[in-house]
Each structure stands twice: as C-alpha cells, then as structure tokens.
Amino acid sequence: MPIRxxxxxxQEHGLSFNNKQLLKTAFVHSSYVNELGDSDQxxxxxxxxxxxxxxxxxxxxxxxCRYPNARxxxxxxxxxALVRREALARFARRLNLGDYLFLGHGExxxxxxxxxxxxxxxxxxxxxxxxxxxxxxxVRGFLLPIVQADMxxxxxxxxxxxxxSRLQEWSQSSHGVLPRYRQVDHAGPDHAKVFMxxxxxxxxxxxxxxxASKQDASQAAAAMALHRLGLPAPEYLPNHGLEARFPLExxx
Numbered sequence: 001m002p003i004r005x006x007x008x009x010x011q012e013h014g015l016s017f018n019n020k021q022l023l024k025t026a027f028v029h030s031s032y033v034n035e036l037g038d039s040d041q042x043x044x045x046x047x048x049x050x051x052x053x054x055x056x057x058x059x060x061x062x063x064x065c066r067y068p069n070a071r072x073x074x075x076x077x078x079x080x081a082l083v084r085r086e087a088l089a090r091f092a093r094r095l096n097l098g099d100y101l102f103l104g105h106g107e108x109x110x111x112x113x114x115x116x117x118x119x120x121x122x123x124x125x126x127x128x129x130x131x132x133x134x135x136x137x138x139v140r141g142f143l144l145p146i147v148q149a150d151m152x153x154x155x156x157x158x159x160x161x162x163x164x165s166r167l168q169e170w171s172q173s174s175h176g177v178l179p180r181y182r183q184v185d186h187a188g189p190d191h192a193k194v195f196m197x198x199x200x201x202x203x204x205x206x207x208x209x210x211x212a213s214k215q216d217a218s219q220a221a222a223a224m225a226l227h228r229l230g231l232p233a234p235e236y237l238p239n240h241g242l243e244a245r246f247p248l249e250x251x252x
Contacts, residue, residue, distance in 0.1 A: 007020070019133050022047075022129045030043040059079050073250055084173070092120065194211070
C-alpha cells in the first residue's frame with residue numbers, strides 16, 4: 001500500500017516540525033532499514049525509548065493534577081491503564097499511524113501495519129520526536145487530548161457495566177488475576193438478613209460492602225474498590241462503620 005507522507009500527519013494534528021527528518025524517522029521500522037542497507041537511515045527504536053519515558057511523565061503529571069485526592073497506588077493504577085501496550089496501540093489506530101510506516105517487505109507481508117506491538121512502538125516514537133522538536137508543551141498539546149478522550153470514552157462505557165464486571169476487567173488488565181470475593185459477616189434475622197463481603201486482589205482487601213443479598217454485597221464491595229482506584233463507581237455509598245470493622249489495605 002502507498003505510504004502516506006508524514007507531512008500529512010503534521011497537518012492533520014496541527015504540528016509544525018522544524019526537523020522534518022525527525023518525524024519521518026519516527027515512522028521507520030527496523031525491518032525497513034535492514035532491507036534498505038543504508039547506514040545513514042536510522043530506525044525509530046531510539047525515539048521509541050525516549051517516547052516511552054516522556055509518555056510516562058506527561059501522563060503522570062496530568063493524572064496528578066486531575067485527581068488531587070488520589071493516592072499513589074491509585075495514580076499508578078490509572079497510569080498503567082493509559083500507557084499499557086493495548087492502550088497505545090489503540091491510540092495509534094485512531095491516528096492511522098500504520099499508514100505512515102516504512103516497513104521491510106517481510107514485515108509488510110506479515111501484517112506489521114496492524115500489529116499492536118509495532119503500533120505501540122510507533123506511537124512512542126512519535127511522542128519522542130515531538131518532544132525533541134517541539135518540547136514538552138508540544139507533547140502535551142498532542143497527547144493530552146487523546147488521553148482525555150480515551151479516559152472519558154472508557155469511563156462512559158464502564159457506566160453501562162456492573163461494578164464486578166468493571167473491576168474484573170481492570171484486575172485482569174492491570175494484575176493478570178481475577179478479584180476474589182468472600183463473605184466476612186452477616187447480621188439480622190433470616191427474613192431481613194444483611195450480608196457483608198470483601199473483595200481481594202492478590203490476597204489484599206481492596207473493598208468491603210454490604211447488601212440484602214450476597215450478590216448485592218459483593219457488588220458493593222467491587223464498587224468501593226473501583227472508587228478507591230478513581231474509576232467510575234456511581235453505585236458506591238461510603239460506609240465508614242463497615243470500613244472500620246474491616247480495614248482496607250493500601251492499593252500500592
């Protein structure tokens with residue numbers, strides 16, 4: 001397929017590079033350089049290395065300012081969700097970065113333009129190039145609208161799922177494990193019993209909740225965990241008496 005000119009990318013995203021070659025390099029895959037045999041053409045791996053660090057810093061700064069009451073563990077979890085490979089590849093697809101890639105023939109034939117790892121690396125390289133040419137303000141102007149839109153989109157989608165489903169998705173994505181629910185107490189007569197559940201991840205209690213059924217209680221525990229993570233949890237109702245009886249552990 002024809003490779004789109006990097007200048008089109010500049011125009012579409014309101015960028016104006018002083019060093020046009022720097023932006024082109026961000027789109028040069030190592031397979032292209034290897035086949036080209038041109039020692040003067042650099043691939044994008046060094047820019048990828050730099051962009052990875054710049055991404056982490058800018059996203060951390062944005063989260064720190066947007067969530068002034070969030071604790072370190074909560075901020076770390078949100079940052080991890082925004083800079084993981086799947087998220088960056090998703091950003092790259094929305095920006096059509098694959099259309100600008102310079103790939104070797106073998107990489108092209110094997111579907112490199114659509115490969116998540118390649119797209120993630122390209123997005124990082126583009127951020128690295130923007131930083132070198134346009135500084136941190138240039139990176140913020142390019143990156144933050146993308147991150148903001150993605151977080152808002154994910155938050156709206158999450159509102160249509162129950163707390164346990166949302167927490168399960170987050171736990172699998174961030175920790176590779178499923179949350180575990182356990183009844184910790186109950187109270188009241190049989191006809192009006194109240195159940196108390198806790199939810200744990202890696203054997204650490206992240207939320208507790210109560211309800212008229214075991215399902216309601218476990219959903220309430222999941223909602224508390226989501227709230228502590230700074231994720232959408234409209235069902236969460238603070239219950240400090242319950243929290244005092246079953247102390248929660250730090251999220252770090």
